[in-house]
Amino acid sequence: MSFKNILAIAFVISIFTFLSFSIQKKHQYPFQNSTLPTEVRVDNLVGLLTLEEKISQMVNNSPAIKRLNIPAYNWWNETLHGVARSSYNVTSYPQAIAMAATWDTTSLKTMANYSAIEGRAIYNDSKRQGKTGIYLGLTYWTPNINIFRDPRWGRGQETYGEDPYLTGTLGKAFVRGLEGDHPKYLKASACAKHFAVHSGPEWNRSTFNAKVSDFDLWDTYLPAFRDLIVDAKVSGVMCAYNAFDGQPCCGSDKLMQKILRDDWKFTGYVTSDCGGISHFWRTHKTHPSKEAAAADAVLHGTDCECSGDPTYRALLKAVNDGLITEKEITTSVKRLFTIRFRLGMFDEDKEVPFSKIDTSVLESAAHKAHALKMARQSMVLLKNEPLKQKSANVLPFGKGVKKIALVGPNADDKTVMLANYYGFPSYISSVLDGIRSKQGIEVVYEKGCNLIDNKVFKPNWKGNNFSFEGKPGFQVAYFKNNKWEGKPAVVSRVPKINFQWGDGEQVAEGIIANQFSMRFTADYKADESGEVVFELKGDDNVKLFVNGEKQIDTDLKGGYYTLKVQKGKIYKLVIDYLQYSDNAEIEFNMGTIETASPATIASRVKDADVIVFVGGIAASLEGEAMPVSVEGFKGGDRTNIELPKIQTDVMKALKATGKPVVFVNMSGGAMGFEWEAANLPVILQAWYGGQAGGQAIADVLFGDYNPAGRLPITFYKNISDLPDFEDYSMDNRTYRYFKGEPLFAFGHGLSYTTFKYSNLKISKSPKSNEILVSVDITNTGKIAGDEVAQLYLAHKNNSYKTPIRTLKGYQRNYFKAGETKQLQFKLGYNELSEVNSLGKLELMKGSLDIAVGGAQPNAVLISQGKSIQKQFIFN
Incomplete structure (x- = not known):
């Protein structure tokens, strides 16, 4: 070997030694070195943790490990139809069932991509501010791909419908849009839920044991999960609350071990549904203790527990008691950190291409345009006939329509558009907004009735009537707990009570919207004798006290209280609000209640060229485990599928005017409106349309958009068409096995062309x-x-x-x-x-x-x- 070659080799060795020393100096531990394989980095990081530290990382709210510079991380985030529960203004797309009605995988993939972009912007901005709380992370517990087997299920609105093939194809599009196609990094992490055999009832989900045949399991309940897990390689899975064949789903031999891990070779992470592990020993009573429950869930592959009071805290004792080994816990912790590495959380920003996304993308023009596009695409024209023989169909409205009467409980309700699991957009279009945007149209608006009764609240706010210690407005005290306990952290004054905050958003100095409470206090001075009605609404729990006596105490819905007052007399008001979780919303108003008969409502609008009735139901009545118990509804589910009687009665009176009546129905599931289908010329299924829902409805009514949505579920005639809600057999369920005649069939939808x-x-x-x-x-x-x-x-x-x-x-x-x-x-x-x-x-x-x-x-x-x-x- 020549001297020249020896010098060259020596030079290379010296450079390599220098670089190795530099890397070692830069990276105290191998897991910090982004050039190493992810598996090597994960092994190194987890190998540095104590048993106690490993267990601490197995809950949704994972604390920081400061000695290793591992930041805190909260796994819980949502993006069902746009980033949810955020303190930022975000784009709100139509509810999941409405997006399924588009039958458009490309649109859904784009929506998921836009949601991931907005989610990255929020994560990046929060990271810069040092925030690591709930709903700020990149692990989204979406999509819900359970089969909507029964229209009574309140959470069916979160799914892509009743068909396994449609659900699977749409679900794959969502996962690919959200997670992206970068060779190294996930844009965001999706989560297929709820695994598996889960679709109501909500009221007994913590005790319910689903029983299905192997045929139904593989023919109906599992195909979409296989599509997402095996084909789309989704990075996360959430197991369900209920039991399956006698075992809680999160501890199921068949689901979790045999199918998910062994047969499908799933290597991603599994989270419990929130509080689900505690159900093992508290409600399912399949396990004798916290330790047994925690150990069994981990042994079955449930890596993360979502809970405010984690059962997984008992894992240390479970190890000491010999119920589980540290090695088995290590397996779960490695899965969790693998996801965080794939999201780029341990790499420098310059290495992660998504770290440059900033908040300028929130509600961008492209995102808002896509929200409108999907709302339009989701509209399903169920029926469109002429009012008289040989005349044109009622829709789209022709040039002869100059005056429109808009009636119904959802006609001017913006919040109905947001459904559940929602974020706050800057602007929401109601149907009234959409119709008023059309040129040359006179609009007469008359609410007429509420969703379930005809006691219509008419606001008449008089702010000067409210004061505290002689000064206008309300005193508000903020507490850093949701029990109004101790000394208020902040005391201030507000002129009116009407607030919306995303979870974790700052509501006052040192107060964030997460497990907090508020107390408003004011004197109300009546300026005339008579009756005044106080309206109180809140997203969690609201209470109204008048002169020390509680008059309203309710969850979610809110309520009304009629007070008989004397002119000049002062009434002491106290309004309490507490937030359990999710968004924080409270509104207080005053006015009167009108109870008008359907005939009276019809008489007010009979001079219009056409009457549009916008009704249905809302996410205030149907949803997840809700404290709602009114006729036709139970715990978030429905006990029948008929439209509330008051709405049908109003439409009967409207039809009697002889004017065309267009029925726009909003709901998250199928409705059994037999009278409407038989007697009205037009029915438009509008779902919950997101921020642009009202505009989309108006565009369809006026023919500015030609509808082409298709039903992703069967609309049955009435409840007698359905088997028992708790029967999970697919016999006589969904279009694939239903032997009767539906009201409107799966896949149905009309157009203005042929x-x-x-x-x-x-x-x-x-x-x-x-x-x-x-x-x-x-x-x-x-x-x-x-x-x-x-x-x-x-x-x-x-x-x-x-x-x-x-x-x-x-x-x-x-x-x-x-x-x-x-x-x-x-x-x-x-x-x-x-x-x-x-x-x-x-x-x-x-x-x-x-x-x-x-x-x-x-x-x-x-x-x-x-x-x-x-x-x-x-x-």
């Missing part, structure tokens, strides 16, 4: 076990619009139970007037297989009915060319 299907071609692909399908679709109408082509398959010679028919493909496309497009579908092994009685996927050969159309096939649609069907022999 489409014809022709030239259906089916052939076996050169590839084994694959069928190719093509069809021509022509817009035969005079205006452009979207069409949702749906492909259904039915096996005709099966030797065991299969669905009546099942969705196996769909495409949403835009067509100009007169335009023809050829669409192609590919049916592979999964699409051509069915689940046998043992729960195994089996390729089905023989006679198949393959139909493509704008809805489920039937004789009428096929005769009209709106659907086309052929039999194909697959061998």
Whole structure:
């Protein structure tokens, strides 16, 4: 070897030694070195932790480990339809069930991407401020891909509907949009929930034991989870509250060990639903102690416990008692830190491409435009007929419509648009806002009734009547607990009570909206004798005291109190509010209550050219484990599916005027409005439309947008169509097994134009076990619009139970007037297989009915060319 080569080698060695020394000096520990593989970094970090420190990281609110410079992190965040419960103004998209009604995977992927961008902006801004609290992290416990098997389930609004295929395809699009495609870093972490066999009732979820056959398990309840876990590689899973076959879902041998970890090889993290581990020993009573519950959950692969009072605190004693080993705890902790490393939380900002996203992206023009687009896409026109024979359909409104009467409980309600698990946008469009935005239209607004009664509150605020110690307004005392205990941390004064805060947002100096309480105090001086009505609303718990006596004490809904007053007399008011969690909202108003008959309401609007009634229900009545108990509703669920009677009575009176009545229904699930379907010319299913919902509804009514939404659920006629709510068998449930005649079928939705299907071609692909399908679709109408082509398959010679028919493909496309497009579908092994009685996927050969159309096939649609069907022999 030459001297020159020796010098070169020596130089390289010296450079390597210098760089190694520099890296070592820069990185005290290997886990801080971003050039090392993630697995190596995780092993190093977790290896440095004590047992106590490991256990501390297994709860949603994980504390900092200062000696290793590991920051605190709260795993709990939400982005069901936009970033939720944030202290920042964010973009609010339509509720999940409404987004499912778009039947558009591209739109949903874009929405998830935009939500991840806004979430990154909030995380980055919070990180710069040193904030690490709840709803600031990058681990989003979304999407909810449980099957909406029964319309009575209040949380069904959070899902993508009743069909496993539609749910799976939409869920995969959401995961890919939220998590991104960077080779190293997750943009955000998605979480498939609630695993599994979970869809109500809400009122007994902490004790309920779901029992299903292997066939139903694999045919209905698990396919979407497999799509997200195996195909989309989702990074997180949340296990469910209820039990399955006698074991809590978070400790299920079959679900958690056999299927999730062993069969599907899931390597991501699993979180419990919040408080779910305590149900092991408190309510399910399947475990004798906290220690047994905590150990069993971890042994089954539940890595993180979400709880304000964690059962996982007992893990240290569980180790000492021999119920679990430190090695088994280490496995879970490694899964958790792997996610944090994949999110870039231990790398310098310059290395993580998403760290540059700032708050300027919040409610950006593109995001708001997409919220409007998805709200429009979600509108399902269920019925549109002429008022009289030989006349045009009522919708869209023609030039002759100059005066519109807008009636109904949801007509001017902005909050109804936000559904549940929501964030606060800067502006929300109500239906009244949307219609008033149309040029040349006179609008007469009359609320007429509430959702469930006709006691309509009419505000008449008189701020000068309220004072404290002689000065106008209310004294407000803030407490750093949600029990009004001890000395107030802050005392100030406000002129009126109307506040909204995201969880963790600063509400006063040193007070954040998280487990806090407020007390408002004022003297009310009556300026005239008579009756005054106080309205009090709050997101959690609100109380009203008048002269020391409690008059309102309620969760969520709020209430009214009528006070008989004498002119000049002073009444001492105290209003208490506490926040359990999530958003903080409180509003106090005064006015009167009017109880008008349906006939009176109709008489006020009879001169309009057309009457639009905007009703339905709201997330104040249906949702997650809610303290609601009024006729037709129970604990967040419904006990029947009929529209509240008062609304039908009002619409009957409106119809009697002889004017066209357009019914716009808002709900998170199917409604059984039989009278409306039989007697009104128009029904528009508008769901909960997000910040642009009112504008989207108006655009559809006036024909500025041609509706093309399709039902992701079956609308049944009444509750007699349904099996018992607690029966988890799929017999006679959903379009796949329902043998009756629905009110409106899964996949149904009308347009202002018409489409014809022709030239259906089916052939076996050169590839084994694959069928190719093509069809021509022509817009035969005079205006452009979207069409949702749906492909259904039915096996005709099966030797065991299969669905009546099942969705196996769909495409949403835009067509100009007169335009023809050829669409192609590919049916592979999964699409051509069915689940046998043992729960195994089996390729089905023989006679198949393959139909493509704008809805489920039937004789009428096929005769009209709106659907086309052929039999194909697959061998």
